[in-house]
Amino acid sequence: MDLIEVEDLTFQNTIKSMWxxxxxxxxxxxxxxxxxxxxxxxxxxxxxxxxxxxxKLLVGLETPKSGKIFMNGVELNKSNINVRCLDIRMIFQNTNESLNPGLTLGTILEEPLRLNTKLNAQERISLIEHTLRQVGLMTEHRFFYRHMLSDGQRQRIALARALILNPKVIVADEPFAALDPSVRSQAVNLLMKLQRDLGLGFIFISQNLGIVRHISDKVIIMKDGKVIESGKTDVIFNWPKDEYTKKLVDSHQALVNRQNN
Structure with missing residues (x-):
């Protein structure tokens, strides 16, 4: 059975022009x-x-105009929105904005446990420390504040916050965009290890085709709100059908060739 199945999901957003x-x-x-x-x-x-x-539609931050989302064969809708909040967690692109500078990391990680579990204080602390170790940080980091962390450590805290409720799916929106190449490589390897260890499903949003090719099993190519092409990663990269996809793949390959020369 599929972990996630999305059927004909649509959304319409109307805004006024500034000018x-x-x-x-x-x-x-x-x-x-x-x-x-x-x-x-x-x-x-x-x-x-x-x-x-x-x-945002997948994690419930926006409501689709039409279509359905299923998890393990069960449709996700307003009647079971709590299930989606627990089972599908999101890592946002800008960790600075998503981490409150006035709270310790332990407090940030404890908040979803207070809201969604019946764990007592000591059990919450134990789970926080376990999750910090999972993402390659020290248990003492729960006493730190955002400004005391490097960019890579902030991204690990964002990952810890997504993991702490033991989700089935993590949606990562450009999670490595602000990281330098060496730190980015470490973060990618950590995600892949956690996926192997925990059996997680990942939805990875990115413009970095190098990382996409390295970590993904399937790819969806989007343009102007439409799906241009989709399929297995190897097929998309080796035999793209749409001209837009071909341009993306050719640009990526040209960059790889320049770096290798």
Missing amino acids: SKKKITFDLGPVSFNFKAGETLAIVGNNGSGKSLLA
Whole structure:
């Protein structure tokens, strides 16, 4: 059985233009895909393609106009929204904005446990320390504040916050964009290890085709809210069908060749 199955998901957003009275409508979809536990689905596209909006629909931050989302065969809707909050967790792109500078990391990690579990104080501390070790940090980091961490450590805290409720799926929106190459490599390896150890499903949103090719099993290519092409990663990279996909792959390959020369 598929861990996640999405059927004909659509969304419509209408906003007023800053420079005129005209309304601008952005239509997303229809989007359909599926993947199993332990697999990674990458969503690729330029800025404004709708990939981050799709992520928000999956975690329940936005409500689709139409379509269905299933987890392990059960439809996710308003009646079981708590299930989605627990089972699908998100890592946001900008960790500085998502981590409260006035709270210790322990307090940040404890908040979802207070809201969603019946663990007592000592049990919460034990789980926080275990999760910190899972992401390669020290238990003492629970006493730290955001400003005391490097960019790579902040990303690990964001990952710890996503992991602490033992989800089935993690949606990662450009999680490595702000990291330098060496730290990025460590973060990618950590994600892949956690996926192997925990059997997680990953939805990975990125413009970095090198990482996408390295970690994903399936790829969705998006442009202007539409799915241009989708399929297994090897097929998309080796035999792209759509011209837009070909340009993305060719640009990536040209960059790789320059780096190797």
